[in-house]
Amino acid sequence: MNADLELEYGVMLGRRPATRARILAAREFRMKHIDPVAVDLDHRMLADPHYHPEDIVRKGCEYSLLTQPLPRFAGGQGGTIVDMAVVLEELCAGCAGIANIFGAHYLGLTGALIALDLNIYDRLFKEVADGERVGRPVLFAAAVTEPSAGTDVEEAEFLRQARLVTSAQAVDGGYRLNGTKVFISNGNVATYTMVICALDRARPVETWSAFIVPAASKGFSASRVELKMGQRVCHAAELRFDDCFVPDENLIGVEGRGMLMTELVLTASRPPVAAIATGIGRGAYERTLAYCRDRRVGNGHLIDQGWVQQSLADMRGELQLARTSYLHAAALFDERVLERIYGSRSLVDPFMKLLNPLRRSRAGLGITARKRFKRRMADLVERRIGDGWHTALGMSSLAKFSCSDAAMRVCLKAMEVMGPDAADERYGVEKALRDARLTQIYEGTNQLNRYQVYRQLVACDHQ
Amino acid sequence: MSAWETDLLSSGVARLFSEKVESHMPALDEDPSRPLPVDLLVSLSEIGIFDAAAYDAVIFSPSSCVELLLSASALCPTYGMLLSTGLLGSQLHRQWGCGSPPSSVAHCAWESGQSAVDAFDTVLADGVITGEKSMVFFAPRAERLAVLGAGRDGPALAWLDPGAPGVSLDACGTLGLRGLGCAHVGFDGTAVLGAAELKTADVVDILDTCSMYATACALGAATRSLSVAREYAAQRYQAGRIIKGHDAVRLMLANSEAAVNSAVSALRSLAAASTEQARQGGAFLRLKSHASRIAVAAASDGVQVLGGYGYMRDYGQERRFRDVCTLMLYPLDPVRSVLWAG
Secondary structure (H helix, E strand, O other): OOHHHHHOHHHHHHHHHHHHHHHHHHHHHHHHOOOHHHHHHHHHHOOOOOOOOHHHHHHHHOOOOOOOOOOOHOOOOOOOOOHHHHHHHHHHHOOHHHHHHHHHHHHHHHHHHHOOHHHHHHHHHHHHHHHHHOOOOOOOOEOOOOOOEOOOHOOHHHOOOOOOOEEEEEEEEEEEEEEEEEEEOOOOOOOEEEEEEEEEOHHHHHHHHEEEEOOOOOOOEEEEEEEOOOOOOEEEEEEEEEEEEEEHHHHHOOOHHHHHHHHHHHHHHHHHHHHHHHHHHHHHHHHHHHHHHOOOEOOOEHHHHHHHHHHHHHHHHHHHHHHHHHHHHHHHHHHHHHHHHOOOOOHHHHHHHHHHHHHHHHHHHHHHHHHHHHHHHHHHHHHHHHOOHHHHHHHHHHHHHHHHHHHHHHHHHHHHHHHHHHHEEEHHHHHHHHHHOOOOOOOOOOOHHHHHHHHHHHHHOOO | HHHHHHHHHHHHHHHHHHHHHHHHHHHHOOOOOOOOOHHHHHHHHHOOOOOHHHOOOOOOOHHHHHHHHHHHHHHHHHHHHHHHHHHHHHHHHHHOOOOEEEEEEEEEEOOOOOOOOOOOOEEEEOOEEEEEEEEEEEEOOOOEEEEEEEEOEEEEEEEEEEOOOOEEEEEEOOOHHHHHHHEEEEEEEEEEEEEEEHHHHHHHHHHHHHHHHHHHHHHHHOOOOOOHHHEEEEEEEEOOHHHHHHHHHHHHHHHHHHHHHHHHHHHHHHHHOOOOOOOOOOHHHHHHHHHHHHHHHHHHHHHHHHHHHEEEEHHHHHHHHHHHHHOOOOOHHHHHHHHHHO
């Protein structure tokens, strides 16, 4: 890693002291708490796939990692998507499995964040913030994928024909969920899971809705934890809902607006996933560089050889381009979505903080009044973001597939430079390859991402 | 060996042992400390592999080796490499062996600081060997070690008992081929059982043979990975239709299959032009450099078509991908294969 942050992340850091501070804090966390254990922990997960590094997540509280994306008026750090992305790159250079525990947590928070569901801010986000203050992590997860619908649940056009198994039925006082969600990161360790499903599987797009399901809910269970090739430390669980009751107050926003939320969540999450990939690639590059410097070959070192220098330069180039790509996508989202929802943070945060006691005192309002308030906030969000988010979705998808493909190229090149030693798990480079491979699949396969780029960017290019 | 024997051997081995392989190998990948299945080894010795008494009687031509390993690795790449160790052991013994032939041999070549194909820090002098070898597959299981090192006037091949005083085996976890077992092997003034002086061309020849095996194993596994992906694509429904109908999937599979088939053809042609005695001067090393990257890309596509399921250990695709990536590095990575082939 390079101590010159402007060189790595761009001169924009000069105008963003808070982002710079976040990078340094994440880097310190990685060096102190991730690097020393990453390889051993990954190996341990082979024998004990249910192990969860509670101690590391608790340490994350000391660095405010759990509240990064929450607005300051909600007790958080007020981080933007650019901030999430750079933090995740730093953590992933150590271990993507550990980093993705925080990444999946951010994903779970994003739905309610974007919906501006202040009721959830006041109850659950406050719980995250309070828990972090006392070193008691409260984790979130996001459950969208179904056994026969992966790509299909990420795109409205495909959702219409998706073979869904999960649905929510409105009942007195709330909803009853039935079905299964699969490959859910943090699914079995999260305190709260954002579950997105249809109220009517025959009309999924029109009835797509999001709920917060507490882990303690009756009828909710994590029925299995998958055995993954990489990113092992972050569990991917299968979640089952058997007449799982969710109260009205845990509906995020408004019924039937879940598809817009899903697309906005994906637009928000793809730059950080691109950053995850970039971080993994960077970790492979750093380990390879250290190996090349240490390894004596003949009368010199491996790094003295011309072909090695060319290869390292290639890797460095790939990573720099990848970073540029995800930072651009993240900044675009911040400008076209986040800032339009929240407005100027320096004005909104103190204003909303002032309103906190008033808003919380109205928590005892009846459900009809609360629903009306939520609808108003959802309408406000839609009005303010307009249609500008579509191009942000295209750019997010572009960043995601570009960075994940680049990460794989970097990891494979790292293996070629190190030779047969690269297959030895002790060096951590084969782990980087296994971790990077997942970034081409989750958050939309790279094929879906290319489809989004065509629809949102290329199709506009030839108008 | 006649054509029908070659056919019988390659397809018969695959068919006869498929049940044993498919029941044993995944468990070995999960826990490399498990012993190799005895019934499988007995079955293999019946056709002359891992049967020391048959080393001079049963000689597989390069073409037979390629066919055998293509089909064995389609079942499981680790199984293919297991057969490779048997084939290599018998060949090394036939050409440079000493004393009674061992039933199983681990070939120790790579050194972490190696600068050229015949530049070894491991030194053989006066019947004693000192040095270190990295990433020796099969070392924890082999009856004998065949070690390349620096002899008096050039490279040498030394034979050792893995349990001899001064030999240290430091088992290591690997990306793939886990069922074979792997170790870093140290020699601290170990007495050798025997040795042979080699020329650089002999070392290239040995690595060529290893490359031929590794290429066949990698391409066999890649072929199977694509075939599994094709079967899955014919059933999985996404985006309004069976996914084999989507251009993205069709192209991915078609491009990979074309690349793999070309590489297999090249391998078969080179094998047909070879005999155990005729030197190829690094031709297999050079072919492997390109073919192994093709195999990795194909195995990666095999994972991608299955989406999330391709990434999970239960479904077999991720293990093929890991094994093929590991084969890309054996006996040398693609860059060193080309630079050192001569």
